[in-house]
Structure formats: C-alpha cells, structure tokens
C-alpha cells in the first residue's frame with residue numbers, strides 16, 4: 272500500500288514536472304517566434320520527432336475526426352508530407368513565404384521564398400545541416416553527407432574531382448546501354464511490347480542501381496534477361512567486375528541482393544548495430560544485417576582491386592569510375608604524401624554516393640514515365656524533338672559530347688525539369704540555426720530573425736509558389752478544378768524563352784574545389800527560374816554533387832526509350848485487350864477507359880506518395896505498357912485524350 276502511494280506520488284510529480292516543462296517550453300518558443308517577426312502556427316506536436324514520424328499514420332486519421340472547431344493549419348502541418356500534398360497553400364493562408372511552426376519542444380521554420388532560400392544556402396556557417404538526421408549514413412565511415420565545417424570541406428574536396436566529364440561520359444554510355452536493357456525487359460519475351468508492366472518503379476530502381484554501380488564502382492550488374500548472354504557486345508571493359516545472381520566465393524549474398532536489401536532497409540541500421548540485427552528474430556533485420564556486412568565486403572574487395580589498378584596506373588578505365596577517382600584523389604597510395612584520409616573515408620563516401628545516387632534518380636525516371644503516359648500529347652512532342660535531334664543516327668553511335676547538349680536544350684530536359692519541380696525527391700531540405708545563434712534574413716525588404724536552435728526546411732512548396740511559376744506562355748487549357756497553374760505538370764513552361772529578371776547570378780565559391788559538378792541546373796536556352804526558386808538539387812555549397820551525373824542518366828534514358836517506343840497507361844482494371852480493340856480508335860469509349868486510368872494515376876501521385884529519405888509512391892503502383900511508336904492504343908498523333 273505504502274509502496275503504491277509512493278509510486279503514485281512519484282508518477283504525479285513526474286507528470287507535473289513534464290507538464291510544467293512542456294508549458295514553459297511552449298511559452299519560450301512562442302516568445303522567440305514573436306521576436307522573429309515571422310508569422311507562426313502553434314502545434315502540440317513535434318512533427319519531426321521519430322516517434323511521431325513512425326506513428327503519425329495512426330494518429331492523423333483520428334485527429335482529423337476531431338470536431339471541426341479543433342481543426343486548423345496545425346493539423347495540416349502535422350502531416351510531415353504536407354509540403355508535397357498541399358504545396359504552397361499554408362504560405363498563402365499565412366500571407367508570407369516563410370513561417371514558423373511552434374511546439375513546446377521545437378521551432379521549425381518553413382521557407383518558400385527564393386530570396387531567403389538563397390541566403391540560407393550561401394551562408395553555410397550560419398545555416399549548417401542538422402547532422403543528427405544523418406547519423407545512420409555513417410555505417411561504413413564518415414562522409415560528405417554526414418559532416419559539416421572543416422570535415423565536410425575535406426570530404427567535398429576529396430569527392431568533387433571524381434565528378435568530371437570523363438565520368439559523365441561513362442554515365443551516358445552506361446545509361447544508353449541500360450535503358451536499352453530496360454526497354455527490352457518492358458518489351459517482354461516477344462520483344463513487341465504491349466504487355467502490362469505492373470510495377471515500373473521496381474525496374475527504374477534497378478536501372479539506377481546498375482548505372483551507379485558501373486559509373487561509380489566499375490561493377491557491371493547483369494539484368495536477369497542478360498544472364499548467360501555473351502558480354503562481348505556490352506560496355507563491360509577489361510577490369511569491370513561482373514555481378515550476376517550467383518554469389519562469388521566467400522559471399523553469402525550476390526552483389527545485387529546485398530545492395531538492394533541494404534538500401535531498401537537502411538532505416539534499421541539506425542535502430543541497432545549490424546551485429547544485433549543479425550541476431551534479431553525479425554527476418555528483415557537479419558537480412559539487412561547480412562546485407563550491411565556483405566556490401567562492406569564487396570566494397571573492401573573492390574577497394575583492394577582499385578588500389579592495385581591505381582598503383583599500377585592501369586589504363587583500361589583510367590579514372591573514369593567515381594571510386595577509382597576517389598582513391599587517386601585521396602593520395603592514400605602515396606607513402607610520401609601522408610594523406611589525411613583513411614580507408615573508412617573512402618568506403619563511407621562510396622556508400623553515400625550509392626545511396627544518394629540511385630533512389631533520387633530512379634524516382635525521377637519513374638515519375639517522368641508516369642507523367643508522360645498521362646500526357647500523350649507531351650510524349651508526342653518529346654518524340655518529335657528526339658527525331659529532330661538524332662535523325663537516323665543509330666543508338667550505338669550516340670555520344671555524350673555531341674548528343675547530351677541537344678538533350679539538355681530540348682523537350683527531354685523540359686520533361687526532367689518539370690518532373691523534378693513537382694516531385695522533388697527531398698521535399699524539405701533540412702538546415703538549422705545553432706542553439707543560441709539566431710540569424711537574420713531579409714525578405715521583401717524587411718528583416719526577420721530566425722531563432723537559434725530552429726530546424727529549417729527549404730520547402731518544396733517554393734516550386735509551387737505562383738510568384739515564380741507563372742502561367743505557361745501560349746498554354747490555353749486551364750488547370751483542373753482546385754489546382755493552380757503552378758501545380759500542373761507542364762514541361763512546355765521550360766521551353767518558353769522568357770527569362771526572369773530577378774537575381775539569377777551564380778554562387779561565388781570561396782574554394783572552387785568545393786563546387787563539384789560542372790554545369791547548371793538548367794540549360795541557358797530554357798526558362799531560367801529565379802535563383803532559389805528551383806531547388807530539386809538544393810543550391811549553394813551543399814548542393815547535390817551528383818547533379819550532372821543524374822541529368823546525364825535521366826536524359827539518356829528518356830531519349831533511348833522514347834525515340835523507339837511510346838509508353839501508355841495500362842487499362843487492364845477497366846477493359847480487357849479484346850474490349851479495347853473493339854472500341855473505335857479515338858472514340859469516346861476508348862477515351863473514357865483511358866481517363867479512368869489517368870485519374871487513378873493522378874490520385875496515386877497526389878495521395879499515395881510518402882517520404883522515407885525520398886518521396887516515393889508506396890503501397891500502390893501505376894501499371895504501364897511499352898508499345899511501338901505508331902501502334903499506340905491511346906492518344907494517337909498527339910490528340911488530347
């Protein structure tokens with residue numbers, strides 16, 4: 272009895288203490304928000320807390336059932352994916368392009384102002400990255416993504432030179448090869464296409480993994496339908512490691528399996544170390560534990576063989592893959608140099624390049640394919656543009672130096688840019704202010720103060736801010752009901768030659784070696800967005816080092832696929848092939864069936880996207896069909912269906 276009373280009193284005291292601490296936290300944060308001059312929204316929830324992120328899908332539907340008088344902007348913002356779902360709406364409601372979300376436990380700033388974004392991305396020391404978010408990316412060693420300040424400069428100087436034109440050439444060549452393999456896979460066993468591909472995302476992920484494996488590490492992964500083929504015709508060169516579905520001696524998993532299992536389940540490495548994962552009763556834990564060890568072993572073996580190549584000045588693949596360039600740049604092989612790097616730095620960066628380089632690009636290809644299937648008239652425009660660029664030039668003769676600039680200036684780039692605008696893989700690019708170091712920013716001629724200890728999101732809503740994304744010149748059809756012009760996928764906006772008058776000047780880097788990829792976000796011949804208003808690759812110092820890599824990969828893939836094929840939405844859920852055949856081409860009946868597939872794809876793209884590291888369609892898929900050009904079942908000769 273006495274123990275019960277003591278325990279209850281202790282619990283009561285604890286709850287009182289927590290209650291007071293929460294109340295004081297809220298009061299303090301509201302006072303900070305008031306001082307900032309920015310509009311703010313009060314919420315009881317710490318929206319980026321791990322526990323909330325893991326369980327929000329349970330709570331949100333319940334909270335939405337609360338009486339309407341409890342609803343408000345706080346409830347919209349409680350969904351960590353709101354920036355994708357409602358875009359610019361909250362900024363519009365608050366009448367400002369930046370605001371604070373205030374909870375008893377945190378201060379979050381959301382920014383959709385190009386002007387403020389540019390200040391944040393160029394003031395690297397004032398607005399660092401919140402490193403605690405990136406801890407799990409350190410499994411093989413510290414790296415470019417998980418460091419700040421001096422350590423980050425060191426990693427950036429190590430990795431940046433690898434992303435040169437030599438590597439871009441490999442990316443182009445490999446993307447052309449693998450895009451053909453992807454199209455062959457989609458064309459089915461008969462090679463004639465018109466078979467339903469249930470989950471295209473799976474295949475675009477493979478595609479991106481194979482490119483980064485080869486251009487990053489000189490590992491040629493075989494597609495299932497390539498296994499057993501004579502490899503003489505492929506680009507695999509003398510020293511390339513060929514990875515098939517049979518694990519080599521000393522391995523328990525094949526390379527492909529190790530890599531995909533590791534990347535798909537990376538979040539478990541945050542929860543416990545590999546040794547514990549291996550002993551867990553949960554199968555997926557054991558798999559990822561093994562995958563971490565296996566991929567580490569593969570990387571170690573590749574490291575040793577690359578070391579040999581670099582040491583002996585091997586000519587076959589001189590400096591063309593990222594990993595070999597990393598080893599060379601590190602000076603680790605030169606005993607006279609006393610290199611500041613260790614093997615773990617190289618493996619850490621190798622892993623992060625793999626991680627950052629595949630899912631983002633795979634998503635961008637997947638969504639480009641879906642948007643093009645939903646907009647056959649744009650697909651026809653793209654194909655006409657590709658015909659003009661390549662004429663009858665055989666694909667085997669396509670060349671990075673000659674052909675990439677044509678793609679970067681044309682409709683393929685417009686499709687890529689517009690897809691990345693609406694489905695930016697990282698919907699909130701995280702930055703922060705250090706505790707106790709408030710930072711001032713200017714917006715529309717006024718100064719504001721972002722409090723110290725604020726988590727800042729460079730919000731993808733900036734991509735839907737009507738200030739920067741005006742109606743497309745010459746485009747007459749209005750947006751669908753309930754959507755603004757900026758929310759519509761219209762690649763044509765990039766072909767408009769008007770340039771925004773505002774600040775478009777490039778960043779000045781205090782150390783050119785930190786710049787990384789050559790080239791710009793978009794071609795000088797296309798629409799040039801206001802600086803800070805287009806940030807799929809982030810901007811400034813910590814912008815994506817693989818930007819050009821990704822652009823080359825995506826444009827080559829789009830060109831290979833669409834120069835030969837069309838991709839349509841599969842309508843199997845609404846009509847069989849025989850039924851479609853009986854419907855007159857271009858007739859209302861066929862259009863109706865297609866519109867059902869289009870509406871479902873549109874709904875999935877709006878409602879079924881979730882962000883775990885990157886924004887992906889989860890739990891559902893949009894089936895497609897590859898069909899020969901001229902044999903389309905829907906959207907013939909560019910008609911609007």
Ligand code: HEM
Pocket residue numbers: 400415416427483623624625627628629631632635691696697700701806807808809812813814815816817818820821
């Ligand atoms: C469409 C494709 C891609 C998109 C949209 C994209 C986007 C981004 C974004 C937004 C960031 C900043 C992340 C942050 O600040 O938290 C970033 C950083 C980075 N990306 Fe990419 N990325 C893409 C492809 C690639 C590729 C292909 C590679 C490598 C081969 C790569 C490697 C990296 C690395 C290493 C960083 C960290 C840079 C640093 O902090 O200095 N990315 N990327």
